[in-house]
Amino acid sequence: MGIFNLFGAGTFRHGVHPPSHKAATAHQPIRRLPFPDHLVIPLNQHIGKPAKLLVKKGQEVVRGEPLASADGFVSVPIHAPATGRIRDIRLMPSARGEQAMAIILHVYAAATQEVLWRNPVDPGALDPQGMIQAIQDTGMVGLGGAAFPSHVKLSIPEEKSVDTLVVNGCECEPYLSCDHRTMLEHPRELMRGIRYAMQATGVSKAIVGVEENKMDAVKLLREHLHAQSDISVEAVETKYPQGSEKMLIKSLMGREVPAGGIPLDIGVVVNNVGTLAALGKLLPVGEGLTERVVTVTGPGVEKPGNYIIPLGTPIGYVLKQVGYIGGENEFILGGPMMGPSVSDMETPVTKGTSGLLVLNEPEIEQETRRIWPCIKCGRCLNACPMHLNPAYLGLLAAKREYEEMAQTYHLNDCFECGCCSYVCPSNIPLVQHFRIAKAINREQAA
Ligand code: SF4
Ligand code: SF4
Known part of the structure; x- marks a missing residue:
């Protein structure tokens, strides 16, 4: 019950x-964005093995056509989000921070939004x-x-x-x-x-x-x-x-x-x-996933809304379309609690991009965000939905006792929701510490 x-x-x-x-x-209501003149389509828009390339530089493709196939079971194919010509295949910025292999698709100026490649099935x-x-x-x-x-x-x-x-x-x-x-x-x-x-x-x-x-x-x-x-x-x-x-x-x-x-x-x-x-x-x-609905919003956006955006659209293009106000801003892909910040405007919208937030950060907030020592208020314990002890995990992280965090204090049950950081009056970036600790433990295990 x-x-x-x-x-x-x-x-x-x-x-x-x-x-x-x-x-x-x-x-x-959800609105549709036009195509940009080029799309940046990473081969690893999913968890698992990156998709296997099916196209080469210079090739013409139509909207919906497979550009890459699934490489094994834990992998998915990638379909062309627009009709055009493959301009290049090279490393490009990605939402995950590191550079990732991507297809650069030059979109034809008169390309239609209609999907031109399908493989229908009878689900029944x-x-x-x-x-x-x-x-x-x-x-x-x-x-x-x-x-x-x-x-x-x-x-x-x-x-x-x-x-x-x-x-x-x-x-x-x-x-x-x-x-x-x-x-x-x-x-x-x-x-x-x-x-x-x-x-x-x-x-x-x-x-x-x-x-x-x-x-x-x-x-x-x-x-x-x-x-x-x-x-x-x-x-x-x-x-x-x-x-x-x-x-x-x-x-x-x-x-x-x-x-x-x-x-x-x-x-x-x-x-x-x-x-x-x-x-x-x-x-x-029988169509592949070529676009998705993305919430584009935040105080730095003139026309906030939900937009259907072709996968691979650079965020710089999205911001131009929705009227980016400029100034001191932070760009977040997804929600503010768990989404990563990005700075490169060529970073594309991919299958996992649910939001593009443009948040203003007035300088005064920078001051209040100074990190102070833990005052043992217990707020993070009351916020953690996994009933962990984020304060103690934070202390262990400061001492780099990453193994102890996992073995005795259940670090791996932390799903990085950010509740502990959100409530912490000392602004301790607890969730960032936990991400680093987990990454180091993973590396050592590997
Ligand atoms: S980030 Fe981890 S430790 Fe912090 S509240 Fe969420 S689950 Fe708990
Ligand atoms: S919320 Fe911050 S200050 Fe309070 S106990 Fe947790 S880590 Fe310490």
Whole structure:
């Protein structure tokens, strides 16, 4: 049995309530951006092995055509987001910080938005294995930001049994509203995608979890259920990080993923609403993922909104289209709690880019952001949804006792939500310390 807040919505213990900042974009319909004159298309837009190149410099390609194929099971193909000619294939800046091999596509000036390459399938005729293959062929990954290949997530190992698909419509990160708009504008595609995911996994039940601040989406999706009693739509408390898999499962079902475990261990598979809506749109017509909805917002943006943006569009071009005000700004890909900051304007929008935030940082804030010693206030302990001791982990990190952090203080259960850093009055960048500690432990293990 789960726990509930005062209004009866499911929830989890701890977490934080940052200001939502969603009003500027949540009530406007999704709009489409034009093509830039070139696209930067990395081969590793997903977790797993980078895709294998299928094209060469100088080659002409049409919108939707595969540019790279999946290199093994934990990999996905990449499709041309526009019609044009391959200008180059070389290292380019990426959202992950390091340079990554990318295809530079010169987009023809008169290129149409129509997709010109398709490989249609009949979803009704597919067995679970066929459905997994069809999902991989779309190049779909988790659009919530994780970019984990969807077909891998929906492949249930023989030794596991799964009974429930949890559909994540929380969108708990401040500023982001692309999932909210997708639920409102594409409920049919979402329901279709949920059916495909149920077909692939063989589960008999799906629960869509949506935060209480999106009751219009809850109402609309419920209207689309008709008599489908195997799918339900539930409101959960608006609280960060409600959209993390473990928290959402706890809030909706009262089940707890064991330490070091994954949702499959307790019979659950989780997918994001944006991912399933895109799957519901692309799979039956045999199209690959060539574009996505991105929330572009923040105090530095003149025309905030949700935009359909071709994959590979440089963020500099996006900012020009939405009217970038300029000044002291920080550019974040995704939400402000977990998204990385980027500085190179050639960094492209990729499959995992849910948001582009332009945040002003007045100088006065720089002063208040000075780091002070830990005052042992305990706020980080009360915020951590994984019930860790971030203050002590922070002290160990300062002493570089990374192994001890993992072995005795469960560092690997930290999923880097940032709640501890958010509440810390001493501005200690706890989550950054934990990221570094984990990376060093991984390196040493390798
Ligand atoms: S970043 Fe890690 S330690 Fe900090 S609150 Fe989130 S899960 Fe807990
Ligand atoms: S919130 Fe910051 S100051 Fe308070 S106990 Fe945690 S690390 Fe220390």
